[in-house]
Amino acid sequence: MTTPELRNRLIDLRSRIRRARFDADTDTLDVLTAELDRVLDIYNQQRKANGTRT
Numbered sequence: 001m002t003t004p005e006l007r008n009r010l011i012d013l014r015s016r017i018r019r020a021r022f023d024a025d026t027d028t029l030d031v032l033t034a035e036l037d038r039v040l041d042i043y044n045q046q047r048k049a050n051g052t053r054t
Helices: 003-023 026-049
Strands: none
Touching: 003 026
16 A cells, blocks of 8 residues: 555544444444554554664
């Protein structure tokens, strides 16, 4: 994923997590949290590969 794609994905996940919290939808929160972890792992791997400090 490119940096803009990662940014857009994080923005999307943030809004979906907020909605799931508002709706008290714990199943959806679990799925979204796992997806957030995956996206953050990709982001950190890219920063590490580029030699950028985290």
